[in-house]
Amino acid sequence: MNKISRKGFLKIAAAAAMSGVTAGALAACNSASSSTAASSAAAPAGTYIPGTYEGTAEGISSTVKVTMTFSDSAVTNVVVDTSGETASYGAAAADQLKEQLLAAGSAEIDGVSGSTVTSEAVMKAAKSCFAQAKGEATVSSVQLPTGDETDWLGKEPDIDEAAITETVDTDILIVGAGNGGMFAAAYAAANGLNFRIIEQNAVVQDTRHWYGAIDSAAAKAAGAPATDKAKLLSEISRYASGKCDQRVVKTWINESAAMHDFMRSILEDKFGWECEFTSGAEAAWPAENAEHNTDYLYPVQEHNYRASESAAGLQRNEALQQYIEELGYGIDFKTSLAKLEKDSSGRITGVIAQSTEDDHFIRYNANQGVLLACGGFPGNPYMMEQLDPLGTSVTTACSYSPADKGYGIRAAVWAGANLDKEAAPMLFDRGIVAPGVDAGYVDSENAFGGKAFPGKIRQYNPGTQPFLKVNRDGERFANESCPYNDIVYAAAHQPGHVYAQICDANILEDVKRFHTIGCSAQTRNAGEDYIKSQMENAEKEGCFFKADTIEELADKLGFTGEAKETFLATVDRYNELYDQQNDEDFGKPAYRLSAIRTAPFYGCWLGASLLTTEQGIAINEKGQALDSDNKPMPGLYVTGDMSGSFFANNYPCLMAGVAMGRTLTFAMKAVKQMAGLE
Incomplete structure (x- = not known):
């Protein structure tokens, strides 16, 4: 600009x-x-x-x-x-x-x-x-530059002092009214702190309700055994190939119980909500996986609050908004971050923001610090293609917030912060598409950056079930019993980066035996009506097919010639493995094999559904942003999907709630640090 x-x-x-x-x-x-x-x-x-x-x-x-x-x-x-x-x-x-x-x-x-x-x-x-x-001059709206196809970062905007027509002084500034920002605001309000929270949109952002916390009051009330914290730390580090900061992970492990205590004091004590706690056998893969050396998904204690009957439909972030407003605080909506400001010593002193209503600029001076909680960059194709080409190449659909375009990450980098070098997308194997559609972006005139993913359905939940999966040549190519993102990464080596999933009339019986966990458990727990609704919705979009014979299903899925012959032979081979109860081809546990013999037969094509990105600004165990030399940046804290140092390669999908637990824990941690409460 x-x-x-x-x-x-x-x-x-x-x-x-x-x-x-x-x-x-x-x-x-x-x-x-x-x-x-x-x-x-x-x-x-x-x-x-x-x-x-x-x-x-x-x-x-x-x-x-x-x-x-x-x-x-x-x-x-x-x-x-x-x-x-x-x-x-x-x-x-x-x-x-x-x-x-x-x-x-x-x-x-x-x-x-x-x-x-x-x-x-x-x-x-x-x-x-x-x-x-009317012939009136209009000053153009200054958002952060969008970047381009060769430079995702772009250049920091240069804003004239004369254009800044409003100044707000506060102790703590929170940028972003999403999961991290609203929890930080609630904690600041509960402690009577002087803070402001700004949000570029007109409402608080969507809630990701489930969160992981370790040895919380809910866990103790449920009689859950104490967590082996050393093993959990090791498993998270191993999942990230050692590319995380274990001290940051330990902050979540050691302080998430206190985070839950504060959440409980609001949602249970004030609003009367009920906490659904999940652990033990329901949260873990069955023991049979150990026989195949796949028992590496360490279960996490998961928490999910259900609104009281009088507040049905209210999201957690909306409840937190009510909470801070009753304490005399508010949210500066339609106020967009433009750039961070720092003094001669390098300390972050606040931000320059812009009203999205009338475009005037506002200087927010933050005496004690700034907390960035602006989300990741899944809605920004420039950042996705340049920072995560692999994840982009296997994605067919999206379930992310379109407002998450990486503005906060770019503002922090402009100010000297260090961005993690490893991609960490949250990919679900549920991006259902029509036959012949490849993974990756397609041109879209109305989408940000002119690109969008082709899938019309955000997530097809049964796609996670470990049924037979084949490529466009009709060949099976991987063990389907795996974390969400493993099968879509395996598809990166297949034609079109997509694959077909095949099952028969015994789908409900099969998914109950499969016992998948995390959010994919919804398929077995919600039952037949839920499965039918998922199928019917996908069928209306031309993405799901039902047939009386396997040959008919092959035709509907687009298999022809040699590929069709191979597909039919693959189904026969898969039935043989089921009869043997031994997957000698790829080593899938026997309880996750299924026969494909009973009509009707079902099939669809799948890729990844992108939920968010976890590649963010490097932080230390206190939530402070780190510079390019990994030194703390005074006055700047980061939480949520735009914070780094925790995940690498991908998100450990089946450690349910880890990302949100991390977000909430560091939101509270940052406020404590800025206010000198610890």
Whole structure:
């Protein structure tokens, strides 16, 4: 973003007023006015400069565009493009929003219920069109640079002092109202601290409800045996190939019980929620795995709070918002991080942020420190392709937050922080797609960076079950009894980086015997109706197939010629292995083999569904960001998916709740450190 000085701004404004040419990043088209009859509220003649103008703003998952045509006194035509938004909500609201803008003759409209974020983006984009039509200068919105296909980082924005029109002083600044940020805010509020929390979106972000904590009050109440902490530390380090900081892992292991105690004091004691605790046999793979040397998935004690009946549907982050508001605190919504600030000694002193409503800049001075909790970068194709080419290449669908574009990570790197060098995506083997679709990005005009993953379904949960899986040549290629991401990485060596999953009418009986754990347990626990709903939804999208014979299923899945013959032979061979109860081809435990003999037969094509990224800014055991020499950066703390030093290669999917437990533990740890509470 080019630097805009006050003098330059005034010069642009004067020129615009004299010539009728508007200024700013949102350019006018200045075409002849449309022949469409004006239907909006009329203004005095000469109010507008006739022409067509375009405005854009960030919606919930895409850039929303509004194009408006003006006569000298009225809006004569409106085009609202929300095609990149969620199909059933934001995208469907376009026609209603268009009619409201035409009727109102201004950007102040009611919006569409259920599409709040999209409606607000349309209003902001329309406001820009009106400003341009009136010949008013508009200062372009300064977000962090998007980077490009060769440089994911981009250049730190240079913001003129004259453009900073508001200053906020506080002790602690929390950036991001997601899982880490809201828990940090709750802890700060409970201790009566002076803090502010900013969030670029209009609402708190989605909650990842399950979290792992070690030897918590819930574990003790359930009679769970004490955890072998040394073994757990070793297993997490081994999963990361030793590329983690074991001191950081130990902070979670040793302090997550205290984190749970504080969470319990809010959700149980105040709101009356109930904690569902999972450990023991339900949280561990059956012992048969040990016979095949696959008993390396150390179980974690998992916690999940269910809202009370009176608060049904309320998410944890929303409950925490209520909690801090009752204590007199609030959230500065629609306030986007632009850059970190530091003094001559290198200490981080605060941030410069920008209002996404009117684009003015705000300086937040943070006397005791800044906590970044801005999420990872799964929604940024530039970062994904350059920082994790392997994970990108095997992904077919996504279940991430589209707001997670790595802005916080880039701001920290600009300030001198050290980014982990190893990718660590959270990949689920549930990215269902139609036959013939390859993994990896496809062009998408309305998506950020012009790219999106092809799958239309966020996650097909039964995809995790260890049924027979074959490549496009009809060949089996791996042991299907594995952590979520292992099979999709194995598919990186297969045509199209995808694979087909095959099962028969005994699917429910099979999945109960398989006893998968973590979130994949939903398939066996929710039962037949859940499985049917997953199948029917995928079938409607042309991604799931049912057949009376294996030959018919092969045809529906797209196997032809030699590949079809190989596929049929592979199914026969798999049935032989089941009869023998011995997988001599790939060593899958016998209890995870299944026969494919009873009609109807089911099949689908799968790749990875990307949930988030765990490659983040290196931190120490106190949650402090580290610089390129791995020295603490005074005044800067990081938590959540944008923090590093914990995971490498991939996320240990079947150690359920580890990432969220880490996030919450370090959120509380950072506040303690900044406030001098320990």
